[in-house]
Amino acid sequence: MILARALFLVAIAACGDSASTNDAGADASTDGTFVDAAIATLTVTPTAVPASANEMPNPMRRQYLWLGVPAYPSGWPDVDAYQRWNWAQVEPTHGNYDWKLIDDQVAAAKARNGRFGMRIMALCQGCGDHTYQGAQSSIPDDLAATVNPLIAAAPGDTTKYVIPDWNSATYFTRLGELLNAIAARYHDDPHFAWVDVSSYGNWGEMHLYPFTSKGGPYETSTQQPITDANAQKLVQLNATAFANKLLVINSEQKAALAAAIASTSPPVGFRVDCLGSDGLAGGNVLDTVQGAPDHWKVAPFITEWCQYNLGTSGKNLFVQGEQQVRDYHVSMLSSGNFQAKPATQAEQDAFRAANVEAGYRYRPASITIALAPDEQHVTVTSAWANDNVAPTYLAWSVVIGFSQGTTKIEAPLTLDLRKVLPGAATNDVETLALPSALSPGTYDVYIRVDDVQKVSPAMNLAIGDRDASGAYPLGALTF
Numbered sequence: 001m002i003l004a005r006a007l008f009l010v011a012i013a014a015c016g017d018s019a020s021t022n023d024a025g026a027d028a029s030t031d032g033t034f035v036d037a038a039i040a041t042l043t044v045t046p047t048a049v050p051a052s053a054n055e056m057p058n059p060m061r062r063q064y065l066w067l068g069v070p071a072y073p074s075g076w077p078d079v080d081a082y083q084r085w086n087w088a089q090v091e092p093t094h095g096n097y098d099w100k101l102i103d104d105q106v107a108a109a110k111a112r113n114g115r116f117g118m119r120i121m122a123l124c125q126g127c128g129d130h131t132y133q134g135a136q137s138s139i140p141d142d143l144a145a146t147v148n149p150l151i152a153a154a155p156g157d158t159t160k161y162v163i164p165d166w167n168s169a170t171y172f173t174r175l176g177e178l179l180n181a182i183a184a185r186y187h188d189d190p191h192f193a194w195v196d197v198s199s200y201g202n203w204g205e206m207h208l209y210p211f212t213s214k215g216g217p218y219e220t221s222t223q224q225p226i227t228d229a230n231a232q233k234l235v236q237l238n239a240t241a242f243a244n245k246l247l248v249i250n251s252e253q254k255a256a257l258a259a260a261i262a263s264t265s266p267p268v269g270f271r272v273d274c275l276g277s278d279g280l281a282g283g284n285v286l287d288t289v290q291g292a293p294d295h296w297k298v299a300p301f302i303t304e305w306c307q308y309n310l311g312t313s314g315k316n317l318f319v320q321g322e323q324q325v326r327d328y329h330v331s332m333l334s335s336g337n338f339q340a341k342p343a344t345q346a347e348q349d350a351f352r353a354a355n356v357e358a359g360y361r362y363r364p365a366s367i368t369i370a371l372a373p374d375e376q377h378v379t380v381t382s383a384w385a386n387d388n389v390a391p392t393y394l395a396w397s398v399v400i401g402f403s404q405g406t407t408k409i410e411a412p413l414t415l416d417l418r419k420v421l422p423g424a425a426t427n428d429v430e431t432l433a434l435p436s437a438l439s440p441g442t443y444d445v446y447i448r449v450d451d452v453q454k455v456s457p458a459m460n461l462a463i464g465d466r467d468a469s470g471a472y473p474l475g476a477l478t479f
Contacts, residue, residue, distance in 0.1 A: 038370035038379070040479040042445055045366045046463040046472070051356050051387070056460035059115055059451070060193065060246075060394055061331050061359020066304055069336030076355070078335060079114030079456070080193075081105060086129045086138035087122050087199060091178055094142050099185065106191050113456050115193035117246075117302070120178065121204035122164055125154065135160035147171045152217030154210040163211065166200055166226040172233065175199060179241040187244065190453035194246035194302070196271055197238045197260065200226050200253070205273055207252035207282070228255035235259040239266060246393055248302050251286040261291040269299030269393075275333060276321030278311020296329035297421060300393050304334035318347045322354040329390045329422075331359040361388035362417060362449070363462040365425050367474060369400065369445060375479075376437040380413060383425040387462060391418050395452035396459060400432065401471065402443040409434050417449070442478040446471040 055062070057077035065071065065081035083105050091097050102118065109116040121127075121138050128136030132144050135151045136159060147170050150163040164171050179198065186192035201207045208225050212218045218225065226234070231253045238247060248271040249260045260268035270292075274281030286292040303324075309317045317338065324330065333355055342351040368381040380400055396417050401410040411432040420426045448471040449459035458470025466472055 037373055039373055039375070040371040040477050041368065042475050042477050043366070043368040044364075044474045046364055046474075048363055048365075048385075048387070049462045049464055051353075051361070055356055056361075056462070058360070058392075058460050059456045060300065060392065061388075061390075062333065062355045063335050063358075064117075064332050066334035066336045069334075072335050072341065076335075079109075079112045080116065080332070081109055081112075081114065082117045082119075082334070084119035084121055084196070084204065086124055086127070087120055087143075087178065088138060088140045089129055090120060090182075091140055093140055094174070095177075097181060102182070102186070102192075106186065106189060109191045110455075115191055115455060117194035117196070119196035119204050120182075120198035122175075122199040123161060123202050123208075124204070125157075125161060125202050125210075127203075128161060132162050135162045137162035139164055143171070143174055148223065150217055150221050150223045152211070152221070154217075155213050155215040156210075161211075163208075163217070163223070165223050167224070167230050172230070172237070175234075176237050176241070179238060183241040183245075190455050192245070193455075194248060194300070195238065195242050197235055197247060197249040197256070197268065200231065200234055200256075201250070203273070204250075205252065206231075206250040206256055226253065231256035232259040235263065235268065239263050239268060242266070246300060248300060251283050251289075251292075254285065254289060257286060257289050257292065261289065261295055267295075267299035269295065270301045270328075272301070272303045272328075273337075274306035274310065275303040275324055275330070276317035276338075277306040277309045278313045278315065278320075280324065280328075281306060281310045296331075296390055300331040301328055301390070302332045303330050305336070305338040307337060307339040316347060316350070318342050318350040318354070322350040322357070325354045325358050326389050330354075331390045331393070333358055357388055359388055359390050360386055360392045360417075361462050362386055362392075362420065362459065364447065367447065369474070369477070371438065371477070371479060372431075374437065375439075376434050377431055378411070378434065379429070379431045381427075381429045382413075382415070383427050384415070384417070384420045385425050386420050386422045389422055391421055393418060397450045397452055399448045399450060401446045401448065402434070402438060402477070403446065404439075404441055404443050409436060409438065411435065438479075440479060442476055445474045445477050447474060448472070 057079050063078050065078050071078040105116045124138045128138050130137055132141050144162050147164045147168040151160055153160045232255055235256050243266055247266055248269040250271050251257050272280045272283035342348045363385050365383040365385045370379045398413040398415050399410050401408055411434050413430050415428045463472055
């Protein structure tokens with residue numbers, strides 16, 4: 001009786017071209033489980049939404065709110081945010097933590113249905129939060145008293161800073177305590193999503209410029225920059241503490257960078273704080289480290305704009321930055337730090353393009369759904385395109401649904417969108433067991449991509465006709 005049923009398809013035009021198999025005995029493309037006699041087949045080729053259309057907000061891609069600077073341009077749909085603090089702000093004295101600083105950021109991210117990332121700094125030229133022995137300091141006084149600090153000014157500067165002994169065992173012990181305390185408090189909160197490897201260098205950027213410049217204090221001091229062994233230890237310290245978060249590292253310390261690339265649990269991505277400048281203002285050193293050029297395939301590249309192009313090429317900050325987004329497969333960019341906002345049309349176009357191109361932009365290029373004779377298994381053959389420069393690094397669940405009145409029957413694919421890279425379409429064929437059999441009738445078929453962590457709304461796909469639930473209709477199936 002089942003095989004004798006007539007089949008017809010009513011396609012929703014906004015989804016693009018659709019086709020159906022009228023022969024109840026026609027085979028569907030399957031993984032081999034149900035290769036015989038699909039009783040109903042729906043094929044849809046959704047129409048792609050161009051990048052020139054309204055920007056679609058999705059988490060952990062494009063512009064994020066940087067250090068409290070509002071979205072630019074005004075109204076741009078930013079959902080994620082980033083902040084960094086001096087060590088002493090978070091831990092004024094040993095073991096006493098000001099959790100409100102981080103709690104407030106996490107709460108704000110939750111209100112935006114977004115995520116939050118952060119960095120801890122032990123040296124911040126121009127932004128030390130208090131003084132110790134007459135010098136600007138970013139670390140707790142009780143720590144400064146035990147780590148043999150170098151108290152000195154950078155060349156050409158009269159302001160002195162407290163520079164901890166980066167190779168001190170006491171320094172590492174205390175840093176480990178701080179990172180573990182933060183990790184323990186926010187371990188189970190997915191809104192606390194990513195962390196910069198903390199804490200070495202000026203501004204926490206894994207370098208000591210300008211203190212290591214000619215005429216700087218390191219020329220005459222017995223204290224030295226971090227050793228390669230301790231730089232690698234620093235990466236491991238952070239990776240151990242934040243094993244269930246996304247981690248990124250500034251690229252200037254090569255030994256640390258190599259250790260980050262070697263880390264698999266968790267994968268450690270990159271951070272560069274001078275997007276748009278020639279050579280990423282030194283950040284392009286990652287080009288010389290084995291494995292770095294392809295590391296974007298497994299871990300994010302997060303940036304912030306430079307204040308201006310620090311190099312000598314004379315290239316425009318925003319135009320060059322947009323090219324770097326594509327060259328380095330950048331996922332996220334800052335809402336601020338540029339000295340002047342984009343002014344010319346070319347700058348405005350490049351700024352928008354950099355944000356639109358960053359990260360991922362997924363769409364199903366084609367979907368075929370074949371219903372098996374038992375009416376409870378469907379084989380889904382799909383091709384997925386990623387029109388941007390990087391994958392997502394978050395877990396998503398691609399759901400196929402069948403709706404009839406108030407009844408909804410859904411099943412997830414095992415497809416991992418983190419593995420759908422830019423370039424050629426990724427093909428996926430799966431046979432799904434529905435929670436219950438479909439009774440004969442007409443069903444509206446849809447697709448939805450859910451955030452596994454339940455932080456963000458369903459993913460915005462680069463196809464049309466998204467409904468209020470975040471689902472995209474594919475067509476109507478009758479059997």
